[in-house]
Amino acid sequence: MSRPEAGHVPATFARALNALRAQSSPSSIALACSGGLDSMVLLHLASNWCRAHGVKLFAFHVHHGLSPHADAWLAHVEAGAAALGVASDHRRVQVDKHGSGTEAAARKLRYRALGEMCRAHGATLLLTAHHLDDQAETVLLQLLRGSGPAGLSGMDAANSAPELLGNPALVMARPLLPLARAELEAYAGEHALAWVEDESNQDPRYARNALRHQVMPALADAFPGFQQRFARSAAHAQSAQRLLDELAEQDLAASLVDDAVDVARLRAMSLDRVY
Numbered sequence: 001m002s003r004p005e006a007g008h009v010p011a012t013f014a015r016a017l018n019a020l021r022a023q024s025s026p027s028s029i030a031l032a033c034s035g036g037l038d039s040m041v042l043l044h045l046a047s048n049w050c051r052a053h054g055v056k057l058f059a060f061h062v063h064h065g066l067s068p069h070a071d072a073w074l075a076h077v078e079a080g081a082a083a084l085g086v087a088s089d090h091r092r093v094q095v096d097k098h099g100s101g102t103e104a105a106a107r108k109l110r111y112r113a114l115g116e117m118c119r120a121h122g123a124t125l126l127l128t129a130h131h132l133d134d135q136a137e138t139v140l141l142q143l144l145r146g147s148g149p150a151g152l153s154g155m156d157a158a159n160s161a162p163e164l165l166g167n168p169a170l171v172m173a174r175p176l177l178p179l180a181r182a183e184l185e186a187y188a189g190e191h192a193l194a195w196v197e198d199e200s201n202q203d204p205r206y207a208r209n210a211l212r213h214q215v216m217p218a219l220a221d222a223f224p225g226f227q228q229r230f231a232r233s234a235a236h237a238q239s240a241q242r243l244l245d246e247l248a249e250q251d252l253a254a255s256l257v258d259d260a261v262d263v264a265r266l267r268a269m270s271l272d273r274v275y
Contacts, residue, residue, distance in 0.1 A: 009179060009187045013045045016175035020125060020158060021053070024171060028056035030123035032114055033081070033088075035061070035073040035196040038129035040080060041184045042176060044193055046127060047084040060117045061090040062110045066097065066200070073196050080194070089117050103206055108164070115165030126165070130155055130174040133181045136230040137211050144207075149241040154234035180227060247273070 020026070031046050033039040043059055050057040059081040063074050074090055081088040091113035095106045118126055135154045142151035158173040165172065176184065188195065204210050219226050251273055255265045266274055 009041075009183055010045060010048070012178055013175050014049060016157070016173070016178075017046075017049050020171075020173055020175075021055075024125065026055065026123070026125040028058065028121065028123045029125045029127060030058040030060050030114070030118050030121065031127040032110075032129070033059045033061050033077045034129075034198070035076045035080070036129075036198060037188055037193075037195045038131055038176065038181070038184055040193050040195040041188055042127060042129040043080060043084065043086065044187075044191060045175075047086050051085075057086050058117070058121050058123055059086050059088040060114055061088065062113045063090055063092040064095050064106050064110070065092065066095055066102070066106065067198065069196070069199070073198075076194070076196050087121075089121065091117060111161070111164045112166050115167035115170055118165070118170050119167050124169055124171065126170055126172045128172060128174050129176055131176045131179050131181055131184060132227045132231060133212075133216070135177055135234060136227040137208055137216065139230045139234050140211055140215070141207060149237045149244060152234065152237040153241050154231070154237070156238065177231075 029046065029050060031039070031042055033043050046057055049055075059077060061074055061077040063070050067073070077090070078088050093106075093109040093113055095102060095109060114126060118124070138154045139152060142154070145151065155174055155177065157175075157177055158171055160168070160171055162168040162170075187193075200206070201209060202213070204213065223229075251269060252261075255261050257265075
């Protein structure tokens with residue numbers, strides 16, 4: 001197997017940021033930084049791009065208090081950001097360690113904290129470090145849950161999430177989504193980037209970890225490049241979901257009479273369109 005190359009990583013990132021800038025012209029950008037490989041690569045790429053384009057950059061970290069290493073992770077992010085001349089901030093959240101949905105609870109608190117920091121610092125664009133392998137995992141998880149087009153759409157390259165972030169003015173973007181983790185590892189090695197390892201990523205009790213360490217390697221052996229094909233399927237599902245949403249809006253408009261839904265008009269439609 002050929003060794004992954006890192007040369008096109010900055011170009012891929014720049015294309016994504018240039019497109020986002022053309023759409024919204026953010027005066028300041030924030031990124032979520034856990035201190036792991038993906039987010040440290042994101043920090044390095046974003047600092048270079050923002051410096052070249054005169055855009056203010058912030059690195060935000062959320063301290064969950066779930067690991068004995070959490071303080072060290074915060075210190076790592078702060079030091080890494082400072083070394084690149086990037087302003088940083090953090091929030092501490094309290095996660096119920098005894099609940100059945102610790103991972104989901106931590107995620108909800110994390111994104112709400114990120115939204116609060118973006119509002120406090122005037123950032124209207126939030127970058128996360130999700131990559132191609134994350135997209136493949138998401139699609140596979142949703143498939144195992146029996147999801148329809150919305151779930152199988154995976155993650156968008158960019159979207160607003162006012163309920164999750166608690167910030168309706170904020171756009172969340174994933175500029176690393178076309179890139180495989182192996183490419184990010186190659187980039188980190190090329191630039192001598194240091195990162196932390198979250199021990200919870202090895203816990204097989206979490207469904208995503210079970211997929212990552214058991215199922216994904218088997219798929220990669222049997223079907224090399226499956227991640228790109230999963231991502232392509234997600235793009236098809238996104239297109240299908242947009243069409244379904246558009247059709248639903250048209251059907252709703254056609255069913256309204258004096259701002260009330262005419263049940264008879266609904267019954268005239270096929271069951272698939274009604275439900």
